[in-house]
Amino acid sequence: MEENSITQLTAVLIGAGARGVGAYAQFALDYPYELKFVAVAEPDQLRREKFAREYEIPADQCYESWEQLLDEDQLADIALICTMDKMHYEPTLKALNKKYHVLLEKPMSPDPRECLEMEQAARDNNRLLSICHVLRYTPFWRTIKQLLQEGRIGDIASIQLNENVGYWHIAHSFVRGNWNNSNTTSPMILSKSCHDMDVLSWLMEQPCIRVNSYGSLMHFNIANAPEGSAERCLDCKVESTCPYSAPRFYLSKQYTNWARHFTPELTKENIVRGLRETDYGRCVYRSDNNVVDHQVVGMEFASGATAMFSMCGFTFDQERRIQIMGTRGELRGDDNTITLYDFLTHQKTEITIPAQTSGHGGGDAGIVRSFLNDVRNYSSQETLTSAAASVRSHLMAFAAEVSRLEGGKSIELEAFARELLAGLQPLQAR
């Protein structure tokens, strides 16, 4: 499309944190004729001022919280909501009621009823609510989807999807970091794996009928704390023998950048102070974490096709691997290679996906571009990651969590959704 044929849309940013700024806002700097931020809500003064400077937002359009911003009359076409998991529902409802189109970070909410309510609010207000299932916008996953749609492996009989979290990443985000406790954020199946449930739902293109799940917090707990270990790695006598040593992560070249989650300036001095003072320096066996470190989910779909998903923190690499078994062939994919096997011709075809510059394999920029187009051409039709699609896959995640907590019991999705709609207690209260 010609640059001058595109309508510029305006946006407000709610939550100028890692995702809001690091993943999405950059699009407005790269494509200023497509998107302009006109206001920001962020309680952290440094973040708020930095964002205002870089995006030229006047002081009277900078707010300390979403409540203040959304108390104003509508300021822009779009609200980009990138607060933490438990702060999605209220600003989303308010923004939709103020007639913003909303791009909301995943998970929609840790409460299934709130997800359903947000979807309804978007419909009632005739506005687009899209959820940041960024994987659907990556060349890797889009290529897989296209190959399936072309019938290259026939009908899907079964899918095996592995989410290899990575031993250092699970320690960083899900033992010490922001998503370590389901009481303050979400269970792992939502915070990390709602993307996986979503990809499976999208690739299968048919309703999931039932799920069951097993998993636990097997390793990162006090029972496994080695003798001689301490509350913090800096005081630990056995730190050098521990694969999860925080100083080894954050002071090494490879992972220093992750220290940005606890210090804005990445000097050695600041990192060491962070290791003394923040949760990122705590012993992985003595943190306040409660989310699982491994979980499997079994699923059956309407055609009888099945899927098996496995999330595990005890892997060397951080990656997703998929194997899709069809009636005429097989597809295997890892981070950047897709291999097709044709049963008729015995041919093996390898497709290499070029490295992407934006985060999540190109999905972070891809979703913003697509969302802007969807807003420009808004109709009440479902879009690639609009709330209706997301609710379907979130329900699979919620049902899996209920199953896991109830010893692997099989959960029928239709009845599960019906109960929720009838006003069942939210998960946390069960």
Ligand SMILES: NC(=O)c1ccc[n+]([C@@H]2O[C@H](COP(=O)([O-])OP(=O)(O)OC[C@H]3O[C@@H](n4cnc5c(N)ncnc54)[C@H](O)[C@@H]3O)[C@@H](O)[C@H]2O)c1
């Ligand atoms: N799509 C993905 O692949 C993906 C990846 C990582 C995280 N996430 C999700 O993105 C969301 C944000 O994660 P993050 O890593 O950016 O967290 P973050 O903590 O870096 O950012 C959240 C921001 O919200 C701000 N905030 C807090 N209270 C506020 C209020 N009252 N009004 C306005 N802003 C407020 C915080 O100060 C912070 O700057 C989470 O829900 C997370 O699960 C999605």
